[in-house]
Amino acid sequence: MEFLKGELKFKLVLWLIVCLSTYCAPQFKTKAREFGLGQIYWSCLRNDLQNRAVIEKEYPPPSRLLWRLKTGAAVITTPLQRGNTLILVGGDKKLYFLDAQTGLKKTHLSLSALVVTTPCLAGDILYFGTGKNGKKVYAFNYVTGKMVWEKKLGEISNSPITVGGKLLVATAEGSLYCLDRLTGRELWSFKTGEPIISTPAVIGDQVYFGSLDGHLYSVSMVDGSQHWKFRAKGGVSGSPVLDSQRVYFGLQKGKFYCLSLEGEEIWQFQAKGAIYGSACVDSENVYFGSNDGFLYCLHKDKGELVWKYQTNSLIHSSPIAVGKWICFGSFDKRFYALDKDTGALVFSHITEGIISASPSFGEGQYYIGGEDKYLYCFR
Secondary structure (H helix, E strand, O other): OHHHHHHHHHHHHHHHHHHHHHHHOOOOOOOHHHHOOOOEEEOOOOOOOOOOOEEOOOOOOOOOEEEEEEOOOOOOOOOEEEOOEEEEEOOOOEEEEEEOOOOOEEEEEEOOOOOOOOOEEEOOEEEEEOOOOOOEEEEEEOOOOEEEEEEEOOOEOOOOEEEOOEEEEEEOOOEEEEEEOOOOOEEEEEEOOOOOOOOOEEEOOEEEEEOOOOEEEEEEOOOOOEEEEEEOOOOOOOOOEEOOOEEEEEOOOOEEEEEEOOOOEEEEEEOOOOOOOOOEEOOOEEEEEOOOOEEEEEEOOOOOEEEEEEOOOOOOOOOEEEOOEEEEEOOOOEEEEEEOOOOOEEEEEEOOOOOOOOOEEEOOEEEEEOOOOEEEEEO
């Protein structure tokens, strides 16, 4: 009898522990109708597989601050938007889900490790990776609130992208991985000599990406075999951007290159400061920022300077093109919108901290994070 009483007590204590653990665990409850399961307006860091970061439809330029949201740490990633929901990874180990119109928080997910790169979204699945304290990539169904899979790869150092049924993600150990995006199974990997910060660009069956080992690579989407590599004589931290015939990218040493899709140099341009961000490209020009404080516009066929706009500090933010406007942030704490034909200032807003993050856009609204811990929305 005493034994049965002891066993009963043990079961009761075990039940209480399980209940307490469940109660204390991060709760994530969603209702599909609240999450705007409609059009994906901004799906990844540069929004398309060519990293063009261009919205061709005409919209008014930003003219006023609509709202701002205070997070628990600097915002260095780019928010994604699907329907009326913004998805933001904060520097406070939280994944935020916000109402795009008001900035009000719908819910959040507490993460076990820091995520310092922008996630990507494919349907209901959000893909993101953790840094040196986690070293995993995750597939998370944000509608059901369930983790689909997780895989330990290394310190995730770039923003992942999805290509059909595949996920491309890279590590600070210098490897680019191609995974089955539904299961996490490794399909192939490619090793470089230094960390890969660059987010790949894809056209056809070719994947283009840079490494801090000073090379731009082209590998096969099918099996990861190398097509070619171009020695750039400087670390490539920005993401390459493609059009139908060329690939464009900058170096930490300040040089900006245009190559053919077969890796042959077409032209180069020397800025007076390092280039850490990515470019955006439209039908005529290519735009990028530099540590010399200038936002450059070059003719994409000839590499000739069309115009340049000077800010008051470094530009690490990668510009986006929305209709007639070029938008980006600067270390001078300002968010800028320029006329992309002339480089004339259309709008600027001063924040409380430097801006290193890259902007995004959705449904007539412009978003950018700052190191003052705020996410800003302009309309």
